[in-house]
Amino acid sequence: MSMMNLLLRNTINSNRSIQVGLPNQGLSLLLRDSRRHFSTTEAEVEQPTQDPPTNQFIQPVNKGFVYGKLFDTMHATKGYILNxxxxxxxxxxxKVDYNRSFTPNGILIQFHSHSAFEYARKAIARKGRLFRLERVNPTRWDLLASYDGKAxxxxxxxxxxxxxxxxxxxxxxxxDASTLQFQTRQVQGLTDPIRFAVVRFRTQTExxxxxxxxxxxxxxxxxxxxCVLQ
Structure with missing residues (x-):
């Protein structure tokens, strides 16, 4: 009987060791996974953030033409405007902006930058001129003919x-005989319309x-x- 009791006692103790060991192994696995998880998260947090690369093609640039119109310049020449x-x-x-009767009603100027446009406004104010310079739509420049003293x-x-x-x-x-063009315009105050023509030359001297x-x-x-057209 004593031998049977000893075997029974050893079997019970062995089962208890297994039951106690199983939770310990599960807890160990859980802690190991947790440490791995927290370690990965910590590495991600400590990783320094980098600014996105700067794309030089999307940066604002001060380029492109700016067009302005100079008013109150009835008899101004291109040379005078340049000075x-x-x-x-x-x-x-x-370019001189002529109306349909070829009366000048302003001068269009093509500036190579916005800063050049602002500099021109300051130059007019500094010299005390009564001219008025305003920005205009670029399409007006494209539609306006240029005579440049050769017509x-x-x-x-x-x-x-x-x-x-x-x-x-x-x-x-x-x-140039091929450029001779006739036009007729009704002028206010006159009974009969006036007739005029425009002809071009090769040079300003001619x-x-x-x-x-x-x-x-x-x-x-x-x-x-x-009248020489500017």
Missing amino acids: LLEGELTRDDI VLLQGIPRNALPDDVERFLSGCFY AMHCFITKNRGFCLNSQILL
Whole structure:
């Protein structure tokens, strides 16, 4: 009996050891997994954040043309405007805005940057000029013709004058006959509409020669007034 009791006691003790050991192993696994989880989280938290790379193509830049219109410049020439604004402008950056009767109602200017536009405004204020410079839509520049002193306006052409009559009037001048264009406009205060023409020359010198030699000349007994278009 004593031997049987001893075997029974050993079996009970062995079962208790197994029952006690199982929870300990589960707790150990849980703690190990927890340590692994917290270790990973800690590494993620301690990892320094990096700023996203800067894309130089999306940075704002001060480039591109800015267009302005100068008002109250009835008889101003391109040379006068270049001296007035003191900027890095050329004659190609200036266009005179003529109405349908070729009366100038302002000057359009193409500035190469916004800072150049602001500098021009300060130059006008510094010199005490009464001109007014305002920004305009770029489409106005594209639609405006540029004469640059190489075109002459003939005013007062008789209504019955033919192109041959005008060509005889311009004899001795080196102009481009294919550019001769006639127009008629009704002027307020006059009963009959006025007729005029525009003709282009190759150079400014040839246009000025036409103005000097032909201004106030006669075409079919009508006096013709000439004007060099800027």
